[in-house]
Amino acid sequence: MASSCSSVNSKKKHTANAVVTDKNTLVLHEATCGDLVFDWSYQFLTREAVTEFAAARLPADFAERKAELLNGRYMNISEGREVSHVLSRSRNSVLRDTGSAGGALGGADNSKFARTVLKLRSGNWLGATGKPITDVVNIGVGGSDLGPLMTSFALREFASDIQQHELHTHFVSSMDGGQLYAVLPICDPETTLFIIASKSFGTSDTFANVETVKCWVQEHFSALSPEVASEWQKAWLEHHIIGVSANVQKMTDYGIPPAHQLVFEESVGGRFSMWSSIGLAIATTCGVQVFQRLLAGAAEMDAHFDTAPVTENIPMLMALLGVYNREERGINNIAILPYDGRFRHLPSYLQQLDMESNGKQYTATGEAICAPTAPIVWGGFGPNGQHAFFQHLHQGYDQFTADFVCVLHRAAPKFSASVAFALDQQQKLSVANCLAHRRLMAFGEQSETPTEHYPGKHPTSLFALKELTPESFGAMIAAYEHKIFVQGLIWSLNSFDQPGVEQGKKVAITALKRMHGESDEQFDASTDAIIRMI
Template sequence: MTPDTCWSDLRDSAQALKPRHLSELLSDTRRFDALTFEHDGLLLDLSRQRLLPETLDQLVALAEACQLQQKINDLISGKPVNCTEGRAALHTALRTPAGKSLSLNGEDIVVGVQSTLAKMEALVTTLHSGQWRGYSGEAIDTVVNIGVGGSDLGPLMTCRALSDFKPKAAQGIELHFVSSMDGSQLSGLLSRLNPATTLFVLSSKSFTTIDTLANAATARQWLVDASSLDTEVILRHHFIGITAQPEKASEWGIPSQNQLLFWDWTGGRYSMWSAIGLPIAISIGMEGFRQLLDGAHSIDSHFHQAPLRENLPVLLALVGIWNINLLDIHAHAILPYDGRLAHLPAYLEQLEMESNGKSVRLDGSATQGHTCPVLWGEIGPNAQHAFYQLLHQGTESVMCDFIVPAKRYTDRGQELQQQHRLALANCLAQARVLALGDKALDDDSASAAPPWKRYRGNQPSTVILLDELTPYALGQLIAVYEHKVYTQAVIWGINPFDQWGVELGKKMATAMLDELDNPGLSGSLDCATSGLLQRINTLREQG
């Protein structure tokens, strides 16, 4: 069967299903069992999606027609799936256990990965033991991660999500994250930190990112001013550099013993599994970090080996394809019902929109339909008081992902366990009302309510249920979304691993710096930009 035939069959199915409300579909008592899938403690509930079990069969046929299994093999084996940059995308190798091998350009890259993990472990052990000393001889008790994009979002999200898993040795170390290029985060932070006991982790794949290097230069000068010591001494005691360009880190002044390597086949938004995850390892220990890797590897193996019809990342991706391309739904809300996952929506925004926000196919032609939807989200209870009004009674169709652990506070008091029960109740109730609308009520009062109190329902949602939120489970969850993104890219025929739109913005911003200092330098700016530059420079001259 060709992709065109599959698309035609799916359009026919969508047309037939559009008039059917989710309340009707959910009246089938067999539906939950037919549309719920599980792997290694992670449950994917698709029963509130506006489709039938046979719709999944048609979607799997589309995936097969697009040669998805071969594309998965290509990804895992290190083929250059990032075709516009001519390289592999081997974030899966970063969580491959020791003892296995994977050759890339004649080199066993798993050996290199394990070597970096060993160096990470040595650095973490030195910090946790109090043996990493600042310029005054005092033990480091504060770590500031300086990065942007994937060098910030992944470590920040994970450290917050796994804050319950700090080992005793890590509890005396305060951890901060700085990413804003305007200096606002760093300025407020430096005013209350002790320079003698602060270590900066400078994370930049290229070691040319202006945002990151500007913050790093400010931090370096702060230390020099506080200590009156040579820059070389300061860098040796107070900076770790993480990069794919070690020679550039050395030029900046970070000694090799303070450098951690990652590779150009690791995309920034897939880099938390690499040395970029050093803040995670500092926060939860290397044992916890390895559990995170193990959870992701569990999903890697499942994605590679499980039949497509039982494959969690594939099914999540195909349901997204159904909603976006067949039901014309182009908004996607990420709704975790656990406060520890507060930064997950922002992380997934980058993962999905930077990867699949593309309108050009691999062959250079324009895409024929929609690709990545607009993602946003918030912790569920906060979102209920912010934008659920739109979900329940607005004019937009929105697909939602509810993410919740079944268990929490099992070793704590009854009051905290009751609070988790409240979160579970709200999660399940909101998914139910979004699906059923007024029909969720057990009485006939809804039909008599005025129009402004009516709920139409029929908003599709997925529930992802974790047993518990642990390092292993979080590794699984993130890997599911990573492989979902790749699967959708295969179906759409786009490259999820480049980001040329981001690169253009960086290039233009660098050029604009010269314009700010020398207005009219290029003589080729549009009138809107020229007008703003003139106003800005007038205000700056006025002081």
């Protein structure tokens, strides 16, 4: 097998350049972009070592490939299309067009996306029985769920105070209906609008939820009157559904009126799509202006990635340090540890972004790779993790690396001065714990008593946001996107496809047919036994 593998990762080791993990000789290493500070001091590498590693591992045509990405011309060769998600927050933004994915520039309030959001948030979008929409349910999965969910949760406190109509946004993704089970009882079919968010507009997980929603809606409308009962589906599609997809034909075939279709380009990958019309749920939660600021922050990171030198370039440093830890130190996992409750969904989002993009054993041209590529990404809310898995991190056997995330200052303008002060003190407590645990993981604590001995020597990085704003959040997420791109180039991967999940879907379809008695295909003793139980 080894002879058939690509030697793309067979590089000279550079471990000798690592600095001893001695707190007395630690050198401060930071890179900044706006209000975002990336501290990589605890990676225990010199700037010279990183520069040397970059020269050894970056492909010769890196500058050209980076320019292609930033200009929407980088090719996803396996799917035969360009990669254009970066343009979603710049010249092809949904806030700049008049309905298509790449229309003429115009005012933000004139775009179809913005008009839709403003109509919902003002209370002017009426349901089939004339009542204003009060609840929006985003039905999607993967990139159509994780990005909007994470960002809506993180930035909802920035929602405009001028909104006079109360609007609640909910998220449903699980194919088992568990989330619908919780959401439907608190919603009214007459005042609930559903966003069907699916790039292909055919994802089985998503439409399993949609079909259950249709049963719920039909049952309600059919009980109102004979006239409404006979026209319930037309009324539902015209007043209670918005489609967000790259597939216009499928939305039209489903019966969604063109006025309720928000389209994004096929060249925008699902897990990179929160900047496009897939971000509708973010805007309904937070408002158009907040969404606009989010895009601006991401665009600022794009410019930083384009021009900053390697040892001051946040995405480049993230990528190179990640490759170094994977290849030179042999660390196979990275923990995402946010110390701010608003970032609760960040680990799940980054897990998809990284592992679905670069979790591969073959190059972009289909050659087998014999060396490790992307790490396992995991993590959790830091303050809760201290009471759960940090014991293993501090005194367990396994090596790991981690990204800590904290917010240094917190404004609380919606509260009284005394409550705002109390919240600020809690923020300081969180930051203190973040810094303390990060430091202990790095330097450890030496003792001959096993229970008091902390090995340390775990390389970590820190994202410190001076204050959480839509701009700083957008910049941080864009930095992670560019990190994935750089690592994909280093490992000769195509970071923009995901064929690994397709085979499982095919087997699932066959198994479902067997459960319904539409197939007699045999699998294995265990699978067949469970199917018989069903």
